[in-house]
Amino acid sequence: MNKSKEAPIGVFDSGLGGLTVAREIMRNLPMERIVYFGDTARVPYGSKSEQTVQRYSRQIVSFLKTQNVKAIVVACNTATAFALDIVREEAGVPVIGVIEPGARIACDITRNGRVGVIATRATIESRAYNDAIREIRPDINVIGKACPLLCPLVEEGWIHDRITEEIIMRYLDDVLENEIDTLILGCTHYPLLRSTIRKLIGDGISLVNPAYETARDLKRLLGEYDIAAQDPPEAGEPTPYRFFVSDEAQRFADFANSILPIDVKTARLVPIEEY
Amino acid sequence: MNKSKEAPIGVFDSGLGGLTVAREIMRNLPMERIVYFGDTARVPYGSKSEQTVQRYSRQIVSFLKTQNVKAIVVACNTATAFALDIVREEAGVPVIGVIEPGARIACDITRNGRVGVIATRATIESRAYNDAIREIRPDINVIGKACPLLCPLVEEGWIHDRITEEIIMRYLDDVLENEIDTLILGCTHYPLLRSTIRKLIGDGISLVNPAYETARDLKRLLGEYDIAAQDPPEAGEPTPYRFFVSDEAQRFADFANSILPIDVKTARLVPIEEY
Numbered sequence: 001m002n003k004s005k006e007a008p009i010g011v012f013d014s015g016l017g018g019l020t021v022a023r024e025i026m027r028n029l030p031m032e033r034i035v036y037f038g039d040t041a042r043v044p045y046g047s048k049s050e051q052t053v054q055r056y057s058r059q060i061v062s063f064l065k066t067q068n069v070k071a072i073v074v075a076c077n078t079a080t081a082f083a084l085d086i087v088r089e090e091a092g093v094p095v096i097g098v099i100e101p102g103a104r105i106a107c108d109i110t111r112n113g114r115v116g117v118i119a120t121r122a123t124i125e126s127r128a129y130n131d132a133i134r135e136i137r138p139d140i141n142v143i144g145k146a147c148p149l150l151c152p153l154v155e156e157g158w159i160h161d162r163i164t165e166e167i168i169m170r171y172l173d174d175v176l177e178n179e180i181d182t183l184i185l186g187c188t189h190y191p192l193l194r195s196t197i198r199k200l201i202g203d204g205i206s207l208v209n210p211a212y213e214t215a216r217d218l219k220r221l222l223g224e225y226d227i228a229a230q231d232p233p234e235a236g237e238p239t240p241y242r243f244f245v246s247d248e249a250q251r252f253a254d255f256a257n258s259i260l261p262i263d264v265k266t267a268r269l270v271p272i273e274e275y
Numbered sequence: 276m277n278k279s280k281e282a283p284i285g286v287f288d289s290g291l292g293g294l295t296v297a298r299e300i301m302r303n304l305p306m307e308r309i310v311y312f313g314d315t316a317r318v319p320y321g322s323k324s325e326q327t328v329q330r331y332s333r334q335i336v337s338f339l340k341t342q343n344v345k346a347i348v349v350a351c352n353t354a355t356a357f358a359l360d361i362v363r364e365e366a367g368v369p370v371i372g373v374i375e376p377g378a379r380i381a382c383d384i385t386r387n388g389r390v391g392v393i394a395t396r397a398t399i400e401s402r403a404y405n406d407a408i409r410e411i412r413p414d415i416n417v418i419g420k421a422c423p424l425l426c427p428l429v430e431e432g433w434i435h436d437r438i439t440e441e442i443i444m445r446y447l448d449d450v451l452e453n454e455i456d457t458l459i460l461g462c463t464h465y466p467l468l469r470s471t472i473r474k475l476i477g478d479g480i481s482l483v484n485p486a487y488e489t490a491r492d493l494k495r496l497l498g499e500y501d502i503a504a505q506d507p508p509e510a511g512e513p514t515p516y517r518f519f520v521s522d523e524a525q526r527f528a529d530f531a532n533s534i535l536p537i538d539v540k541t542a543r544l545v546p547i548e549e550y
Contacts, residue, residue: 040323041317041323041324041327042316042317047523048315048316048522049316049522049523051522052316052521052522148427149427149431152423152424152427155322156423156424163438163441163442166441167438170438246327247324247326247327248322248323248324
């Protein structure tokens with residue numbers, strides 16, 4: 001590894017959700033450049049198998065390496081659950097996922113030792129949050145719930161919507177019965193539902209947004225490896241944030257514009273199957 | 276083309292929905308063998324671009340050709356909208372899609388010339404139903420509505436559910452305002468919501484299930500080409516219905532068992548990207 005400190009950070013997700021992680025990196029590490037890849041031709045990952053998600057993640061790492069990234073953030077819970085080890089093996093640069101940062105902060109803040117996790121079916125069935133939490137605090141009881149409809153609802157734009165509220169409550173019923181005091185938003189789409197969920201569950205339960213925790217961990221990681229950017233992007237420099245997708249570039253750019261604090265003009269298409 | 280009349284019919288879809296078409300073929304053409312392919316590693320198609328759906332369809336045709344199929348049914352509305360011509364070019368055997376059969380029967384049964392179509396975003400934006408209907412009866416007014424949440428709701432199993440009813444009504448509001456007398460279920464998942472939709476819209480509107488019309492058209496097509504099966508599957512013959520998927524074979528088999536009139540023991544995995 002012999003990268004410039006001004007090299008970009010590679011951030012990838014199955015599609016749009018990882019933009020919530022990119023957003024936190026932009027806010028918290030404003031000196032850093034980002035190359036984002038969204039696998040919009042094969043989205044979602046949350047209903048697919050370990051082998052398939054691993055194959056897709058491997059291809060994305062190959063692509064990100066061509067972009068000369070100095071670190072990789074797996075900004076997708078399902079890809080973190082299934083493929084973090086493989087990404088670490090193949091990347092040749094420091095890698096972090098979204099699960100461990102979220103698990104650690106949940107362990108810090110729970111008082112009663114009862115933590116809920118909502119996520120895709122694949123993430124819940126992988127028990128990756130259970131494992132990550134057990135490693136830190138084996139005494140904590142983790143209550144997981146797969147919520148397959150929440151991503152489609154976010155992508156449909158029904159964020160502040162009575163129907164979405166009803167669906168969230170149906171999913172959360174079991175989880176809340178377990179008297180959790182902490183709830184992990186275990187899919188990168190879910191922070192977009194944060195205020196809706198907050199309204200429904202009240203103030204008594206802490207919400208953990210792994211996107212925010214991941215950005216903080218990334219900062220620590222860049223420090224450890226002494227690869228944090230020293231110079232802000234120069235005026236003449238092409239945009240410090242570049243976006244690549246495997247399909248539907250314009251739709252992606254529109255969505256990115258709606259949630260990022262910057263103006264995303266375009267995303268470029270990558271034939272990801274060839275990597 | 277020099278196939279045995281007892282060769283199988285290739286049926287493909289982005290995932291599970293095409294099973295509603297396979298089911299109608301089983302019911303209406305009981306002598307025929309079927310090879311079904313569901314692209315469960317890349318499902319759904321309805322949110323993806325024309326180019327991507329064409330590339331995926333081309334790979335699936337290559338696979339089906341290795342199975343020596345005598346005809347191909349594109350049992351997915353989005354793939355029919357985007358890739359029917361490409362499938363026809365590449366197949367080397369007769370091909371039918373699901374849109375033209377549904378459009379034709381809608382033209383036959385509408386009395387007031389106002390036809391609604393509900394489908395995926397990609398199918399609606401392609402205007403494939405509008406074009407197919409205009410070709411037969413240019414006087415008909417087609418009212419299309421994209422319903423991105425209905426597939427996820429079916430796959431979540433919320434078929435007879437108050438929330439699903441509310442979502443259907445929200446989608447149908449605009450369509451019903453146009454005083455349609457005929458509604459095409461323009462996604463192969465939607466026949467599974469048929470009784471729910473019927474309950475909501477009452478008896479005054481005819482529902483068109485393109486799966487059923489496609490099976491009837493297939494029968495006609497096999498007759499035209501003189502390739503209809505003459506002999507029922509023999510007792511010693513391996514199962515006349517074979518299922519292939521690109522991911523999650525067991526989950527697929529479970530779903531198939533819940534909607535087909537036969538016992539589906541297993542589905543085989545195909546590395547579809549290699550075709």
